[in-house]
Amino acid sequence: MRGTPDPDGKQSAGREADARTVIPLLMPAPHGPLAGVEIRRPGPSGPHWNGSRAALVSGAGGAKEDFLPLMHRLAEAGHRLFAVDLRGQNETPGLDDPAAYGIDALATDMAVAMTAACARKPVHLVGHGAGAVVAATAVVQAGSRKRFAPSTCRSLTLVAPCWDGPMTAGDAQSADWERLVARQHRGGTMTDERRAVIRQRLARSHPMSLRHLASAAAAPDLVAGLRAEGIRILVVGGAQDPLVPADRTRELARQLGARHSVVPGAGHLPHHDNPDALAAALNGFWAEEGVAEMWQK
Template sequence: MIETPQGMFAALEASPVSGVVERWPALLVPGLTGSKEDFIAVLQTLAQSGRRVVAVDLRGQYETPGPDDPAAYTCAALGADIDLLAQEIGDGEPLHLVGHSFGGLVAREAVIDGRTKFASFTLLGSGPAAIAGKRAEHARKMIRDIPELGLDHVWHAGFEPEALANGVPDDIIAFLRKRLLANSPTALRYMAEQVVTMHDRTDELRQVELPTLVLYGEHDDGWSAETQSEMAGYLDAECVVVPGAAHSPSVEAPETTAAALIRFWNTAESHFTDIRPTPL
């Protein structure tokens, strides 16, 4: 658990096996129905590049508690949480920020608000505005069903059949069920509203002039590959397409994803010629 002025946040942390931290840390932010566990496959590889790497649950998500106030789950409010987490984890050093899917929209708020100095920003399977396609339909269904039917219905009517159809192992299905039901219903409902109504803030992000990476799977079904490629071009950002991956490259192609992040982070750090991290 990471303590901030806004409360406690559940986290997974990885450090170099050597115990020597040589480079700036990284903060990984999950998507709408995800959690910190979505980054397990990349955490240790990323840490072996000489960094402290932390993945968190957003407020109201899985193992991080959250209030029943809908205002706590706007992208702006959640972005303010990311500022506090980044300041706590970075402890005065610039920090690499990665946001997956809805987490990218949240992390973008923290970058734009200017309260925290970041070393770089990565949009991982995340687009410029509202999510589209089947994932948008799924989010709208959650918005309708959660208040009247509850999370248990959402699991049995949508998540469980999809997992079974995809041949997900029983132990992973058990975890996915536990995770979904542990979410704050208020959080999940209003986060879903945010992801289907978010306006485009690419112009504002461009003005920050922060090293930015747009990284996505070639078969992404949240924001199209074309949409993400166009966003990268407008931001003058580096763009990496992960072959064979869909909406969750850190799960579907962890080594390729980790390698792309490490290379990007190292390059971003080389631009900060007047700042050097201090080894612990």
């Protein structure tokens, strides 16, 4: 796997990172391996470990490293966390075939990769932005048995989901990706250190991946498909998100029959802006009794 975790992710987690095991991953998938990272407490962790696992998927202009502050906090609660770069995103190599970047293809790749990483154990699935659409599509794919997928999905969390494709096709053609990513940050601004990280990330991402994720939107039947699966869903919005305002996430939660949570002091990146609040919301959601285990063998 090329590179190392982004420095801003490590620094955001502070000294907490020293008490965790951070493992770079290269996970097999139909269109080629996906780069990922696992964070967990030190100790037994083989395939027969029966604790809580969660898989996290980022969206347009994002990367697995954006989740590091959140992952370190969730690891403190005893979860094992896996984050992934999708096809052509950040450290995952891209292809020159547009078909590899369709939502269905991205969802299948992600599901296969996480099956391997999680040893076919139950997993809580978390998607951000366009990655939320990818994660939701993987749930419906698995339910219809049209694609290979993990044996069990315990829950689905949609963080600032780009359900209606808030980055337009016109934006996706723009060369000013740094400006587009800045829109995702609270107040539309980034520190110089964060800007350097984003520039490096964008430089190694495949242009097709950026364009497809930026213009991604949920299929018309995705809400109905998720409701039919009966999976427990949490929809999370950032209180100061200019791309996906909290009233939109609230309405999506209503349509899905899902729980809804708003992260204070957060823009489009709650896991970056306020990881403590998002970790508390996820820990509470995952700890509730009666979690339905879907995607049975």
